[in-house]
Amino acid sequence: MEFKCKATADRTYKVHFEWGILDRLRAILESENLDGPYYVISDKNVFHHQGRRLKSALKGAGFHHHLVSPGETSKSLKDWWRIQDFLLRKGAHRRSVVIAFGGGVVGDLTGFAASTFMRGLDLVQIPTTLLSQSDSSIGAKVAINHPHAKNLIGSFYQPRIVVTDPALLQSLPAREFSAGLGEAIKYGVISDPDLFEMLNQNLEKVLSYNQEHLTALIARCIALKIRVVEEDEREEGLRKILNFGHTVGHALEQATRYRLLRHGEAVAWGMLAAGRLAIRRKMWDPGEFEKLRSIIVRSGALHPFGSLRNKDILKALKHDKKKTGKSLNFILPVNTGKVAIVKDIAPAEVQAAVDYILNFRY
Amino acid sequence: MEFKCKATADRTYKVHFEWGILDRLRAILESENLDGPYYVISDKNVFHHQGRRLKSALKGAGFHHHLVSPGETSKSLKDWWRIQDFLLRKGAHRRSVVIAFGGGVVGDLTGFAASTFMRGLDLVQIPTTLLSQSDSSIGAKVAINHPHAKNLIGSFYQPRIVVTDPALLQSLPAREFSAGLGEAIKYGVISDPDLFEMLNQNLEKVLSYNQEHLTALIARCIALKIRVVEEDEREEGLRKILNFGHTVGHALEQATRYRLLRHGEAVAWGMLAAGRLAIRRKMWDPGEFEKLRSIIVRSGALHPFGSLRNKDILKALKHDKKKTGKSLNFILPVNTGKVAIVKDIAPAEVQAAVDYILNFRY
16 A cells, blocks of 8 residues: 655655565665665664574665664664764765664654755665554654754655555564554544544454454544644644644653653543543543543553652653644643643633542552 | 746745945845844954944944954854854744854855754845855855865755845955955856956956946856756756866865865966866867956956966866766866866866966966
C-alpha cells in the first residue's frame, strides 16, 4: 500500500507501507532514484534487533552506519554534530542518502542532521516503533533538544520517502508499544470515531501484534496524520488539534524531567486530564469519556509518574505557556472525533483535572 | 526601490533598496508585520560604526543584540549555539524577528541560527558590505563551517525581507569594498555586458562611493542575483554559472586556510585564471579579457596571497573535487555576458592558468 503526502506546493513523497516491506527496501529506494551507499543512523537497541535485516535488505549497495544511545538524551547537540562528522568522514556528498532507522528520537535527530549537512541530504525515514510509524515519521518536524527546552533547535524538513513495516514492531518492548498506542488513541478522539471504536473493540488483538488489526490501525493513523499535516504544514491552524492531551502531557514530561515517562505515556495521562476537563464543562458525553478511560487503561500506557504534586505540574504548565509566548490552550473533545480549541480555562479547572490524574486508580 | 524575489512556489519576499533607507527601517518592518522586540545579530566592527544608527531606527520597538567577532571564524558551531542560547535567554518565541546586521559572515551565521531556533524564526537581512548587498543577502543559502569544510553545515532558508542601504558602505574599509567588487565584476562577465562596460567606465566613481554610480551598480547586481536564484534555488543548473572564478578561487582560499584572502579577492584571482584559460582555448575575445584584467586590477581586489606554489593550489583543487563528488568544472566566458560550463579541462591547462596568476604582475 502506498500513501502520498504533499510536502510542499510542488513536491510529494510516498509512504510505502506493508507488513514485511523492509525486505524489498533496496528495490523501493532504487525506484525512487535513491542510490547507495546509504548512511544509516540508528540506535543500539534497534540495530541489535533489526540491523542484520536492514543490512541484508541493502546488501551490495554500500552501507555506513552510526549508532546512538537509545532514549531522548541522544537528541543532543553532541550527537547531532557527531553525525555531521560521521557523514563527512564517510565521504557523504550532496547526492547521498541518509536513512533514519529507529523510533521518534532517531527520526528527529537524523532528520535534523540530514537537513543541515551540505544544506540538506535526501532523507529516508524507516520508523521502527508504533509511535513513529503511526505519527512522527510523517510530517516535517525534526529537532534536537536544548538543555533548557525540548525540540528547541530544529527545522521543517520533509523526507524523500517513508518506508513503514509493521512487522518491525514485533521486536518492540511491550512498554514502548503501549506508549505508542497513546497517539493512536488521540487520533480516534480528535478526528476519527471509527478508529476510536476499532480501538475499543480490538485493542487486545492489536496488543498481541495481530497482523491484520495492527496493519489496519497504523494505516488509519498514517492517513489521518497525512491529512492533518497537508492542510497545515507549519502548525498554524488545524495541526493544533494534534496537541490534544499534550498540554498536561508536556507538563508531566517536564515535571519528571523527561526521565520517567515516554512521550506517549505522558500524552495518555494528558488525554485523561483533558477528557475530564471536557466532562466537567459538559462539553462531551460522559459515556464516551468512560470508553476513552477504558481504552487508555487497557492499552497499558498509564505508566506511573511517581510522587508529583499538583503544584509541580501547574508550574510546568506555566513555564510552557511562557516559553511559547501563547496563552494556555486546551484541546477538548466536543464529540468523539471532533475537538475544539478552548482558551478561557480557569486555573481551578486545570487544578481539578490535574487532581483527577494524580488520584487516578486503575 | 523595491525588488521582488520568489522564495518558494507560493511565497515572495521584497528587497527594499535605497540610499539612506535604514532610517525608515521601523516603518518597513511594521508594514511587513514584523514586530519587535527585535533580536539583532551583528559583528563588533559593524556595530561599532553603525549600531547606534540601527538602534535609533528601531527606537521604542524593543531591541536585543548579540555581537560576534568579525571574520570567517565566527561561522562556527560555538557561535551558532551561542545565538540559540541568546535567543532562548532573551525570550524569543516563534513569532520573534531576527535581524542579521553585517556582511556575509553575519548573514550566513544568523540565517542558519534563525532557521533552526524553534524550527525557524522570521529573518531580516540588513547587509552592510558591498559583497552582501550585491550578492549574498539574496538567496537562501545560510551556513556555518565545519573545521574541515567551509559551509558544510547549513540550510536553505529564505529571509522574510532584505533591507539594503548603500549609504552603509561609506564606513566600509577600502579592502572590504574592493573585495566586494569581485562579485559585481563576475556578474558582468557571466550575464551582463552593460554592467561590465559600466564597471570599466565608472569604476573610479564607484570606488569613491559616488551615490549615483554605487546605487546603480548594486541595483543591477541585485536584479541579476534575483533572476538567477529564482530560476534555480538549489543550485542545480543555472546557478552554477555563479561559480565563475570560484573553482580556482575556492582552491586559493583553502590553500591559504581562509586566512589571507577575503572571498571576493579569491574570486578576483579565480576570474583571472578562468579568463586566461578561456583565452588559451580561444573561446573568448582577448580584448575583452584585457578589459577584465584592467577592471580587476583597478578594483583593488587583487590582494597578494603570499608564497604559494602551483602544486599547493592544484592539491586544493583536487580536494574540492573529491569533497563534492563532482568532476572538476570550469565556468568559462564565451562572450562577455555569456559563459559555458566546461568539463574536459586537461591538467596542463589548469596548471598554466594557475601559473598565470602566480606570476601575475600589476
